[in-house]
Amino acid sequence: MxxxxxxxxxxxxxxxxxxxxxxxxxxxxxxxxxxxxxxxxxxxxxxxxxxxxxxxxxxxxxxxxxxxxxxxxxxxxxxxxxxxxxxxxxxxxxxxxxxxxxxxxxxxxxxxxxxxxxxxxxxxxxxxxxxxxxxxxxxxxxxxxxxxxxxxxxxxxxxxxxIVVQELTYGKTGDGYAEGQVDEALEKFGNISTNILIEDFEKTGIVQGDMVRIQIKNEDQVVYDEPVLYHRSFGFAEIGDPVLFNGLASFVALGLNQRSFAEKYQIKGGKGWTIRIDKIRQ
The missing domain is CATH 3.40.50.10790 (S-adenosyl-l-methionine hydroxide adenosyltransferase, N-terminal)
Incomplete structure:
Protein backbone atom coordinates (compact mmCIF):
# COMPACT_ATOMS: atom_id res chain seq x y z
CA MET A 1 0.00 0.00 0.00
CA ILE A 163 -19.44 18.03 13.66
CA VAL A 164 -18.71 21.11 15.75
CA VAL A 165 -18.69 24.19 13.54
CA GLN A 166 -18.70 27.87 14.29
CA GLU A 167 -20.89 30.31 12.43
CA LEU A 168 -19.38 31.57 9.18
CA THR A 169 -20.67 34.77 7.66
CA TYR A 170 -19.69 36.16 4.27
CA GLY A 171 -19.56 39.73 3.08
CA LYS A 172 -22.28 41.32 0.98
CA THR A 173 -21.79 42.86 -2.44
CA GLY A 174 -23.76 45.01 -4.84
CA ASP A 175 -23.20 47.34 -7.78
CA GLY A 176 -19.95 49.15 -7.03
CA TYR A 177 -19.64 48.18 -3.38
CA ALA A 178 -18.85 45.42 -0.91
CA GLU A 179 -19.06 45.25 2.86
CA GLY A 180 -18.10 42.67 5.41
CA GLN A 181 -15.83 41.84 8.31
CA VAL A 182 -12.10 42.09 8.86
CA ASP A 183 -11.46 38.49 9.86
CA GLU A 184 -7.82 38.62 10.88
CA ALA A 185 -4.53 40.43 10.57
CA LEU A 186 -1.79 38.18 9.22
CA GLU A 187 1.16 38.31 11.59
CA LYS A 188 4.08 37.97 9.19
CA PHE A 189 3.36 40.72 6.65
CA GLY A 190 0.58 42.66 8.34
CA ASN A 191 -2.03 42.22 5.62
CA ILE A 192 -5.66 41.99 6.67
CA SER A 193 -8.10 39.38 5.40
CA THR A 194 -11.82 39.99 4.94
CA ASN A 195 -14.81 37.66 4.71
CA ILE A 196 -15.65 38.97 1.21
CA LEU A 197 -15.27 36.11 -1.25
CA ILE A 198 -13.31 36.94 -4.40
CA GLU A 199 -16.02 35.40 -6.58
CA ASP A 200 -18.63 37.65 -4.94
CA PHE A 201 -16.42 40.74 -5.21
CA GLU A 202 -16.18 40.20 -8.97
CA LYS A 203 -19.93 40.86 -9.15
CA THR A 204 -19.46 44.45 -7.94
CA GLY A 205 -18.13 45.60 -11.30
CA ILE A 206 -14.93 46.80 -9.63
CA VAL A 207 -11.97 45.69 -11.74
CA GLN A 208 -8.23 45.65 -11.22
CA GLY A 209 -6.83 49.13 -11.72
CA ASP A 210 -9.89 50.84 -10.20
CA MET A 211 -9.66 53.13 -7.21
CA VAL A 212 -11.96 52.39 -4.30
CA ARG A 213 -12.67 54.08 -1.00
CA ILE A 214 -12.20 51.81 1.99
CA GLN A 215 -13.58 52.47 5.44
CA ILE A 216 -12.69 50.22 8.35
CA LYS A 217 -14.42 50.46 11.72
CA ASN A 218 -13.86 48.92 15.11
CA GLU A 219 -17.42 48.89 16.45
CA ASP A 220 -18.51 52.50 15.74
CA GLN A 221 -15.02 54.03 15.61
CA VAL A 222 -13.59 54.73 12.16
CA VAL A 223 -9.94 53.63 12.12
CA TYR A 224 -9.30 53.92 8.38
CA ASP A 225 -11.01 55.89 5.60
CA GLU A 226 -8.88 56.37 2.49
CA PRO A 227 -8.77 55.84 -1.30
CA VAL A 228 -7.05 52.58 -2.23
CA LEU A 229 -5.93 50.97 -5.49
CA TYR A 230 -7.45 47.60 -6.33
CA HIS A 231 -4.92 45.57 -8.29
CA ARG A 232 -3.37 42.16 -8.80
CA SER A 233 -0.39 42.56 -6.45
CA PHE A 234 1.58 44.90 -4.21
CA GLY A 235 4.03 46.10 -6.86
CA PHE A 236 1.37 48.22 -8.56
CA ALA A 237 1.41 50.58 -5.56
CA GLU A 238 4.29 52.74 -4.33
CA ILE A 239 6.24 51.41 -1.34
CA GLY A 240 4.19 52.13 1.77
CA ASP A 241 0.97 52.71 -0.18
CA PRO A 242 -2.14 50.55 0.27
CA VAL A 243 -3.48 48.04 -2.22
CA LEU A 244 -6.62 45.92 -2.24
CA PHE A 245 -6.03 42.50 -3.79
CA ASN A 246 -7.31 38.96 -4.14
CA GLY A 247 -5.90 37.09 -1.15
CA LEU A 248 -4.54 33.56 -1.05
CA ALA A 249 -7.42 32.25 1.07
CA SER A 250 -10.25 32.89 -1.47
CA PHE A 251 -11.12 36.26 0.07
CA VAL A 252 -10.37 39.92 -0.72
CA ALA A 253 -7.48 41.29 1.35
CA LEU A 254 -5.78 44.61 2.03
CA GLY A 255 -2.16 45.51 2.66
CA LEU A 256 0.67 47.99 2.22
CA ASN A 257 3.46 47.51 -0.28
CA GLN A 258 6.45 46.32 1.82
CA ARG A 259 4.92 47.61 5.06
CA SER A 260 2.48 46.29 7.69
CA PHE A 261 -1.06 47.61 7.28
CA ALA A 262 -2.19 45.99 10.53
CA GLU A 263 0.66 47.52 12.54
CA LYS A 264 0.38 50.99 11.05
CA TYR A 265 -3.35 51.28 11.69
CA GLN A 266 -3.52 49.02 14.79
CA ILE A 267 -6.02 46.64 13.21
CA LYS A 268 -6.66 43.32 14.95
CA GLY A 269 -9.65 41.84 13.12
CA GLY A 270 -12.41 39.63 14.45
CA LYS A 271 -15.68 40.53 16.15
CA GLY A 272 -16.62 44.18 15.76
CA TRP A 273 -14.18 44.93 12.91
CA THR A 274 -16.00 45.86 9.71
CA ILE A 275 -14.99 47.02 6.23
CA ARG A 276 -16.83 48.89 3.47
CA ILE A 277 -15.44 49.13 -0.08
CA ASP A 278 -16.93 51.61 -2.59
CA LYS A 279 -15.84 52.17 -6.17
CA ILE A 280 -14.66 55.73 -6.80
CA ARG A 281 -16.53 56.74 -9.89
CA GLN A 282 -14.86 59.12 -12.30
Missing part, protein backbone atom coordinates in the same frame (compact mmCIF):
# COMPACT_ATOMS: atom_id res chain seq x y z
CA UNK A 2 1.38 3.43 -0.91
CA UNK A 3 2.12 5.89 1.85
CA UNK A 4 0.60 9.35 2.21
CA UNK A 5 2.30 12.55 3.31
CA UNK A 6 1.73 13.76 6.86
CA UNK A 7 1.36 17.52 7.37
CA UNK A 8 1.36 18.94 10.90
CA UNK A 9 -0.33 22.09 12.19
CA UNK A 10 -0.37 23.20 15.84
CA UNK A 11 -0.30 26.18 18.18
CA UNK A 12 2.66 24.67 20.05
CA UNK A 13 5.49 26.86 18.77
CA UNK A 14 8.99 25.50 18.10
CA UNK A 15 10.89 26.54 21.22
CA UNK A 16 10.35 23.24 23.05
CA UNK A 17 10.02 19.55 22.24
CA UNK A 18 6.32 19.16 21.51
CA UNK A 19 6.49 19.16 17.71
CA UNK A 20 9.63 17.02 17.70
CA UNK A 21 7.78 14.48 19.86
CA UNK A 22 5.01 14.30 17.25
CA UNK A 23 7.61 13.72 14.55
CA UNK A 24 9.17 10.96 16.65
CA UNK A 25 5.89 9.15 17.17
CA UNK A 26 5.21 9.26 13.43
CA UNK A 27 8.68 7.89 12.66
CA UNK A 28 8.19 5.08 15.16
CA UNK A 29 5.08 4.05 13.26
CA UNK A 30 7.01 4.11 9.99
CA UNK A 31 10.52 5.57 9.56
CA UNK A 32 9.81 6.10 5.87
CA UNK A 33 6.93 8.52 6.37
CA UNK A 34 7.42 11.97 4.86
CA UNK A 35 6.37 14.58 7.43
CA UNK A 36 5.98 18.29 6.76
CA UNK A 37 4.96 21.38 8.72
CA UNK A 38 2.04 23.60 7.82
CA UNK A 39 2.36 25.96 10.79
CA UNK A 40 3.19 25.78 14.48
CA UNK A 41 2.51 29.45 15.19
CA UNK A 42 -1.29 29.41 15.03
CA UNK A 43 -2.58 31.77 17.73
CA UNK A 44 -2.94 29.74 20.92
CA UNK A 45 -6.38 28.17 21.39
CA UNK A 46 -7.70 29.83 18.20
CA UNK A 47 -9.54 26.97 16.49
CA UNK A 48 -10.92 29.27 13.80
CA UNK A 49 -7.42 30.37 12.79
CA UNK A 50 -6.52 26.69 12.45
CA UNK A 51 -9.70 26.15 10.44
CA UNK A 52 -8.93 29.02 8.06
CA UNK A 53 -5.34 27.89 7.56
CA UNK A 54 -6.46 24.37 6.63
CA UNK A 55 -9.00 25.73 4.18
CA UNK A 56 -6.47 27.53 2.01
CA UNK A 57 -3.71 24.91 2.30
CA UNK A 58 -5.10 21.42 1.84
CA UNK A 59 -6.08 21.69 -1.83
CA UNK A 60 -2.47 22.32 -2.85
CA UNK A 61 -1.33 18.91 -1.57
CA UNK A 62 -1.73 15.55 -3.32
CA UNK A 63 -5.01 13.76 -2.73
CA UNK A 64 -4.84 11.44 0.24
CA UNK A 65 -2.51 13.65 2.29
CA UNK A 66 -3.10 13.31 6.03
CA UNK A 67 -3.27 16.63 7.89
CA UNK A 68 -2.80 16.50 11.65
CA UNK A 69 -4.18 19.75 13.09
CA UNK A 70 -3.95 20.24 16.84
CA UNK A 71 -5.30 23.42 18.40
CA UNK A 72 -6.98 21.85 21.38
CA UNK A 73 -8.08 24.04 24.31
CA UNK A 74 -10.35 21.18 25.45
CA UNK A 75 -7.64 18.50 25.50
CA UNK A 76 -8.55 15.60 27.77
CA UNK A 77 -12.26 16.49 27.94
CA UNK A 78 -15.28 14.90 26.28
CA UNK A 79 -14.70 16.65 22.93
CA UNK A 80 -14.24 14.05 20.17
CA UNK A 81 -10.85 13.12 18.72
CA UNK A 82 -11.65 12.64 15.06
CA UNK A 83 -10.50 11.93 11.54
CA UNK A 84 -12.50 13.60 8.79
CA UNK A 85 -12.44 12.47 5.17
CA UNK A 86 -13.06 15.53 3.03
CA UNK A 87 -15.13 15.54 -0.12
CA UNK A 88 -12.10 16.71 -2.11
CA UNK A 89 -9.93 13.78 -1.08
CA UNK A 90 -7.97 14.57 2.10
CA UNK A 91 -7.87 13.36 5.70
CA UNK A 92 -7.83 15.72 8.68
CA UNK A 93 -6.91 14.31 12.07
CA UNK A 94 -8.05 16.79 14.70
CA UNK A 95 -10.06 17.48 17.80
CA UNK A 96 -13.64 18.12 16.68
CA UNK A 97 -13.84 21.57 18.24
CA UNK A 98 -14.46 23.96 15.34
CA UNK A 99 -11.25 23.29 13.41
CA UNK A 100 -13.28 21.69 10.60
CA UNK A 101 -15.55 24.74 10.13
CA UNK A 102 -14.04 26.20 6.95
CA UNK A 103 -13.26 22.84 5.34
CA UNK A 104 -16.81 21.62 5.82
CA UNK A 105 -18.24 24.85 4.40
CA UNK A 106 -15.85 25.24 1.45
CA UNK A 107 -15.17 21.64 0.37
CA UNK A 108 -17.52 19.37 2.30
CA UNK A 109 -16.84 16.38 4.53
CA UNK A 110 -17.71 12.94 3.20
CA UNK A 111 -17.36 11.02 6.47
CA UNK A 112 -16.03 11.48 10.00
CA UNK A 113 -14.85 8.91 12.54
CA UNK A 114 -13.99 9.12 16.21
CA UNK A 115 -10.54 7.76 17.05
CA UNK A 116 -10.72 4.47 18.95
CA UNK A 117 -8.22 5.05 21.75
CA UNK A 118 -8.02 1.34 22.56
CA UNK A 119 -6.39 0.75 19.17
CA UNK A 120 -5.04 4.04 17.85
CA UNK A 121 -3.34 5.55 20.89
CA UNK A 122 0.43 5.59 21.40
CA UNK A 123 1.25 2.62 23.67
CA UNK A 124 2.16 3.61 27.22
CA UNK A 125 0.57 7.07 27.08
CA UNK A 126 -2.66 6.13 28.81
CA UNK A 127 -1.83 7.98 32.05
CA UNK A 128 -1.23 11.29 30.25
CA UNK A 129 -4.23 13.28 28.99
CA UNK A 130 -2.75 16.66 28.14
CA UNK A 131 -0.81 15.77 24.97
CA UNK A 132 -3.27 14.20 22.55
CA UNK A 133 -1.34 15.92 19.75
CA UNK A 134 1.38 13.35 20.25
CA UNK A 135 -0.46 10.41 21.81
CA UNK A 136 -3.63 10.35 19.69
CA UNK A 137 -3.51 12.61 16.67
CA UNK A 138 0.09 12.14 15.47
CA UNK A 139 0.00 8.42 16.22
CA UNK A 140 -3.34 7.77 14.53
CA UNK A 141 -2.49 10.06 11.60
CA UNK A 142 0.81 8.24 11.04
CA UNK A 143 -0.89 4.85 11.14
CA UNK A 144 -3.41 6.02 8.56
CA UNK A 145 -0.77 7.60 6.31
CA UNK A 146 1.47 4.54 6.49
CA UNK A 147 -1.36 2.15 5.62
CA UNK A 148 -1.17 0.37 8.99
CA UNK A 149 -4.90 1.08 9.36
CA UNK A 150 -7.61 1.97 6.88
CA UNK A 151 -9.92 4.91 7.39
CA UNK A 152 -12.59 2.48 8.55
CA UNK A 153 -10.22 1.23 11.25
CA UNK A 154 -9.79 4.69 12.79
CA UNK A 155 -12.89 4.11 14.90
CA UNK A 156 -16.68 4.42 14.69
CA UNK A 157 -18.26 6.90 12.32
CA UNK A 158 -20.69 9.51 13.59
CA UNK A 159 -23.20 11.86 11.90
CA UNK A 160 -21.85 14.76 9.88
CA UNK A 161 -24.47 16.91 11.59
CA UNK A 162 -22.63 16.36 14.90
Missing amino acids: SKSFVVLQTDFGLNWGAVASMYGVCKQVDPGLEIYDLSHTIEQFNTMAASSCLQYTIKYWPKGTVFVSVVDPGVGTARKASVAKTSNGYYIVTPDNGTLTHVKAMYGIEEIREIDETVNRYPGSEKVNIFHGRDLFAYCGARLAAGVISFEEVGPSYPLSD
Whole structure:
Protein backbone atom coordinates (compact mmCIF):
# COMPACT_ATOMS: atom_id res chain seq x y z
CA MET A 1 0.00 0.00 0.00
CA SER A 2 1.38 3.43 -0.91
CA LYS A 3 2.12 5.89 1.85
CA SER A 4 0.60 9.35 2.21
CA PHE A 5 2.30 12.55 3.31
CA VAL A 6 1.73 13.76 6.86
CA VAL A 7 1.36 17.52 7.37
CA LEU A 8 1.36 18.94 10.90
CA GLN A 9 -0.33 22.09 12.19
CA THR A 10 -0.37 23.20 15.84
CA ASP A 11 -0.30 26.18 18.18
CA PHE A 12 2.66 24.67 20.05
CA GLY A 13 5.49 26.86 18.77
CA LEU A 14 8.99 25.50 18.10
CA ASN A 15 10.89 26.54 21.22
CA TRP A 16 10.35 23.24 23.05
CA GLY A 17 10.02 19.55 22.24
CA ALA A 18 6.32 19.16 21.51
CA VAL A 19 6.49 19.16 17.71
CA ALA A 20 9.63 17.02 17.70
CA SER A 21 7.78 14.48 19.86
CA MET A 22 5.01 14.30 17.25
CA TYR A 23 7.61 13.72 14.55
CA GLY A 24 9.17 10.96 16.65
CA VAL A 25 5.89 9.15 17.17
CA CYS A 26 5.21 9.26 13.43
CA LYS A 27 8.68 7.89 12.66
CA GLN A 28 8.19 5.08 15.16
CA VAL A 29 5.08 4.05 13.26
CA ASP A 30 7.01 4.11 9.99
CA PRO A 31 10.52 5.57 9.56
CA GLY A 32 9.81 6.10 5.87
CA LEU A 33 6.93 8.52 6.37
CA GLU A 34 7.42 11.97 4.86
CA ILE A 35 6.37 14.58 7.43
CA TYR A 36 5.98 18.29 6.76
CA ASP A 37 4.96 21.38 8.72
CA LEU A 38 2.04 23.60 7.82
CA SER A 39 2.36 25.96 10.79
CA HIS A 40 3.19 25.78 14.48
CA THR A 41 2.51 29.45 15.19
CA ILE A 42 -1.29 29.41 15.03
CA GLU A 43 -2.58 31.77 17.73
CA GLN A 44 -2.94 29.74 20.92
CA PHE A 45 -6.38 28.17 21.39
CA ASN A 46 -7.70 29.83 18.20
CA THR A 47 -9.54 26.97 16.49
CA MET A 48 -10.92 29.27 13.80
CA ALA A 49 -7.42 30.37 12.79
CA ALA A 50 -6.52 26.69 12.45
CA SER A 51 -9.70 26.15 10.44
CA SER A 52 -8.93 29.02 8.06
CA CYS A 53 -5.34 27.89 7.56
CA LEU A 54 -6.46 24.37 6.63
CA GLN A 55 -9.00 25.73 4.18
CA TYR A 56 -6.47 27.53 2.01
CA THR A 57 -3.71 24.91 2.30
CA ILE A 58 -5.10 21.42 1.84
CA LYS A 59 -6.08 21.69 -1.83
CA TYR A 60 -2.47 22.32 -2.85
CA TRP A 61 -1.33 18.91 -1.57
CA PRO A 62 -1.73 15.55 -3.32
CA LYS A 63 -5.01 13.76 -2.73
CA GLY A 64 -4.84 11.44 0.24
CA THR A 65 -2.51 13.65 2.29
CA VAL A 66 -3.10 13.31 6.03
CA PHE A 67 -3.27 16.63 7.89
CA VAL A 68 -2.80 16.50 11.65
CA SER A 69 -4.18 19.75 13.09
CA VAL A 70 -3.95 20.24 16.84
CA VAL A 71 -5.30 23.42 18.40
CA ASP A 72 -6.98 21.85 21.38
CA PRO A 73 -8.08 24.04 24.31
CA GLY A 74 -10.35 21.18 25.45
CA VAL A 75 -7.64 18.50 25.50
CA GLY A 76 -8.55 15.60 27.77
CA THR A 77 -12.26 16.49 27.94
CA ALA A 78 -15.28 14.90 26.28
CA ARG A 79 -14.70 16.65 22.93
CA LYS A 80 -14.24 14.05 20.17
CA ALA A 81 -10.85 13.12 18.72
CA SER A 82 -11.65 12.64 15.06
CA VAL A 83 -10.50 11.93 11.54
CA ALA A 84 -12.50 13.60 8.79
CA LYS A 85 -12.44 12.47 5.17
CA THR A 86 -13.06 15.53 3.03
CA SER A 87 -15.13 15.54 -0.12
CA ASN A 88 -12.10 16.71 -2.11
CA GLY A 89 -9.93 13.78 -1.08
CA TYR A 90 -7.97 14.57 2.10
CA TYR A 91 -7.87 13.36 5.70
CA ILE A 92 -7.83 15.72 8.68
CA VAL A 93 -6.91 14.31 12.07
CA THR A 94 -8.05 16.79 14.70
CA PRO A 95 -10.06 17.48 17.80
CA ASP A 96 -13.64 18.12 16.68
CA ASN A 97 -13.84 21.57 18.24
CA GLY A 98 -14.46 23.96 15.34
CA THR A 99 -11.25 23.29 13.41
CA LEU A 100 -13.28 21.69 10.60
CA THR A 101 -15.55 24.74 10.13
CA HIS A 102 -14.04 26.20 6.95
CA VAL A 103 -13.26 22.84 5.34
CA LYS A 104 -16.81 21.62 5.82
CA ALA A 105 -18.24 24.85 4.40
CA MET A 106 -15.85 25.24 1.45
CA TYR A 107 -15.17 21.64 0.37
CA GLY A 108 -17.52 19.37 2.30
CA ILE A 109 -16.84 16.38 4.53
CA GLU A 110 -17.71 12.94 3.20
CA GLU A 111 -17.36 11.02 6.47
CA ILE A 112 -16.03 11.48 10.00
CA ARG A 113 -14.85 8.91 12.54
CA GLU A 114 -13.99 9.12 16.21
CA ILE A 115 -10.54 7.76 17.05
CA ASP A 116 -10.72 4.47 18.95
CA GLU A 117 -8.22 5.05 21.75
CA THR A 118 -8.02 1.34 22.56
CA VAL A 119 -6.39 0.75 19.17
CA ASN A 120 -5.04 4.04 17.85
CA ARG A 121 -3.34 5.55 20.89
CA TYR A 122 0.43 5.59 21.40
CA PRO A 123 1.25 2.62 23.67
CA GLY A 124 2.16 3.61 27.22
CA SER A 125 0.57 7.07 27.08
CA GLU A 126 -2.66 6.13 28.81
CA LYS A 127 -1.83 7.98 32.05
CA VAL A 128 -1.23 11.29 30.25
CA ASN A 129 -4.23 13.28 28.99
CA ILE A 130 -2.75 16.66 28.14
CA PHE A 131 -0.81 15.77 24.97
CA HIS A 132 -3.27 14.20 22.55
CA GLY A 133 -1.34 15.92 19.75
CA ARG A 134 1.38 13.35 20.25
CA ASP A 135 -0.46 10.41 21.81
CA LEU A 136 -3.63 10.35 19.69
CA PHE A 137 -3.51 12.61 16.67
CA ALA A 138 0.09 12.14 15.47
CA TYR A 139 0.00 8.42 16.22
CA CYS A 140 -3.34 7.77 14.53
CA GLY A 141 -2.49 10.06 11.60
CA ALA A 142 0.81 8.24 11.04
CA ARG A 143 -0.89 4.85 11.14
CA LEU A 144 -3.41 6.02 8.56
CA ALA A 145 -0.77 7.60 6.31
CA ALA A 146 1.47 4.54 6.49
CA GLY A 147 -1.36 2.15 5.62
CA VAL A 148 -1.17 0.37 8.99
CA ILE A 149 -4.90 1.08 9.36
CA SER A 150 -7.61 1.97 6.88
CA PHE A 151 -9.92 4.91 7.39
CA GLU A 152 -12.59 2.48 8.55
CA GLU A 153 -10.22 1.23 11.25
CA VAL A 154 -9.79 4.69 12.79
CA GLY A 155 -12.89 4.11 14.90
CA PRO A 156 -16.68 4.42 14.69
CA SER A 157 -18.26 6.90 12.32
CA TYR A 158 -20.69 9.51 13.59
CA PRO A 159 -23.20 11.86 11.90
CA LEU A 160 -21.85 14.76 9.88
CA SER A 161 -24.47 16.91 11.59
CA ASP A 162 -22.63 16.36 14.90
CA ILE A 163 -19.44 18.03 13.66
CA VAL A 164 -18.71 21.11 15.75
CA VAL A 165 -18.69 24.19 13.54
CA GLN A 166 -18.70 27.87 14.29
CA GLU A 167 -20.89 30.31 12.43
CA LEU A 168 -19.38 31.57 9.18
CA THR A 169 -20.67 34.77 7.66
CA TYR A 170 -19.69 36.16 4.27
CA GLY A 171 -19.56 39.73 3.08
CA LYS A 172 -22.28 41.32 0.98
CA THR A 173 -21.79 42.86 -2.44
CA GLY A 174 -23.76 45.01 -4.84
CA ASP A 175 -23.20 47.34 -7.78
CA GLY A 176 -19.95 49.15 -7.03
CA TYR A 177 -19.64 48.18 -3.38
CA ALA A 178 -18.85 45.42 -0.91
CA GLU A 179 -19.06 45.25 2.86
CA GLY A 180 -18.10 42.67 5.41
CA GLN A 181 -15.83 41.84 8.31
CA VAL A 182 -12.10 42.09 8.86
CA ASP A 183 -11.46 38.49 9.86
CA GLU A 184 -7.82 38.62 10.88
CA ALA A 185 -4.53 40.43 10.57
CA LEU A 186 -1.79 38.18 9.22
CA GLU A 187 1.16 38.31 11.59
CA LYS A 188 4.08 37.97 9.19
CA PHE A 189 3.36 40.72 6.65
CA GLY A 190 0.58 42.66 8.34
CA ASN A 191 -2.03 42.22 5.62
CA ILE A 192 -5.66 41.99 6.67
CA SER A 193 -8.10 39.38 5.40
CA THR A 194 -11.82 39.99 4.94
CA ASN A 195 -14.81 37.66 4.71
CA ILE A 196 -15.65 38.97 1.21
CA LEU A 197 -15.27 36.11 -1.25
CA ILE A 198 -13.31 36.94 -4.40
CA GLU A 199 -16.02 35.40 -6.58
CA ASP A 200 -18.63 37.65 -4.94
CA PHE A 201 -16.42 40.74 -5.21
CA GLU A 202 -16.18 40.20 -8.97
CA LYS A 203 -19.93 40.86 -9.15
CA THR A 204 -19.46 44.45 -7.94
CA GLY A 205 -18.13 45.60 -11.30
CA ILE A 206 -14.93 46.80 -9.63
CA VAL A 207 -11.97 45.69 -11.74
CA GLN A 208 -8.23 45.65 -11.22
CA GLY A 209 -6.83 49.13 -11.72
CA ASP A 210 -9.89 50.84 -10.20
CA MET A 211 -9.66 53.13 -7.21
CA VAL A 212 -11.96 52.39 -4.30
CA ARG A 213 -12.67 54.08 -1.00
CA ILE A 214 -12.20 51.81 1.99
CA GLN A 215 -13.58 52.47 5.44
CA ILE A 216 -12.69 50.22 8.35
CA LYS A 217 -14.42 50.46 11.72
CA ASN A 218 -13.86 48.92 15.11
CA GLU A 219 -17.42 48.89 16.45
CA ASP A 220 -18.51 52.50 15.74
CA GLN A 221 -15.02 54.03 15.61
CA VAL A 222 -13.59 54.73 12.16
CA VAL A 223 -9.94 53.63 12.12
CA TYR A 224 -9.30 53.92 8.38
CA ASP A 225 -11.01 55.89 5.60
CA GLU A 226 -8.88 56.37 2.49
CA PRO A 227 -8.77 55.84 -1.30
CA VAL A 228 -7.05 52.58 -2.23
CA LEU A 229 -5.93 50.97 -5.49
CA TYR A 230 -7.45 47.60 -6.33
CA HIS A 231 -4.92 45.57 -8.29
CA ARG A 232 -3.37 42.16 -8.80
CA SER A 233 -0.39 42.56 -6.45
CA PHE A 234 1.58 44.90 -4.21
CA GLY A 235 4.03 46.10 -6.86
CA PHE A 236 1.37 48.22 -8.56
CA ALA A 237 1.41 50.58 -5.56
CA GLU A 238 4.29 52.74 -4.33
CA ILE A 239 6.24 51.41 -1.34
CA GLY A 240 4.19 52.13 1.77
CA ASP A 241 0.97 52.71 -0.18
CA PRO A 242 -2.14 50.55 0.27
CA VAL A 243 -3.48 48.04 -2.22
CA LEU A 244 -6.62 45.92 -2.24
CA PHE A 245 -6.03 42.50 -3.79
CA ASN A 246 -7.31 38.96 -4.14
CA GLY A 247 -5.90 37.09 -1.15
CA LEU A 248 -4.54 33.56 -1.05
CA ALA A 249 -7.42 32.25 1.07
CA SER A 250 -10.25 32.89 -1.47
CA PHE A 251 -11.12 36.26 0.07
CA VAL A 252 -10.37 39.92 -0.72
CA ALA A 253 -7.48 41.29 1.35
CA LEU A 254 -5.78 44.61 2.03
CA GLY A 255 -2.16 45.51 2.66
CA LEU A 256 0.67 47.99 2.22
CA ASN A 257 3.46 47.51 -0.28
CA GLN A 258 6.45 46.32 1.82
CA ARG A 259 4.92 47.61 5.06
CA SER A 260 2.48 46.29 7.69
CA PHE A 261 -1.06 47.61 7.28
CA ALA A 262 -2.19 45.99 10.53
CA GLU A 263 0.66 47.52 12.54
CA LYS A 264 0.38 50.99 11.05
CA TYR A 265 -3.35 51.28 11.69
CA GLN A 266 -3.52 49.02 14.79
CA ILE A 267 -6.02 46.64 13.21
CA LYS A 268 -6.66 43.32 14.95
CA GLY A 269 -9.65 41.84 13.12
CA GLY A 270 -12.41 39.63 14.45
CA LYS A 271 -15.68 40.53 16.15
CA GLY A 272 -16.62 44.18 15.76
CA TRP A 273 -14.18 44.93 12.91
CA THR A 274 -16.00 45.86 9.71
CA ILE A 275 -14.99 47.02 6.23
CA ARG A 276 -16.83 48.89 3.47
CA ILE A 277 -15.44 49.13 -0.08
CA ASP A 278 -16.93 51.61 -2.59
CA LYS A 279 -15.84 52.17 -6.17
CA ILE A 280 -14.66 55.73 -6.80
CA ARG A 281 -16.53 56.74 -9.89
CA GLN A 282 -14.86 59.12 -12.30
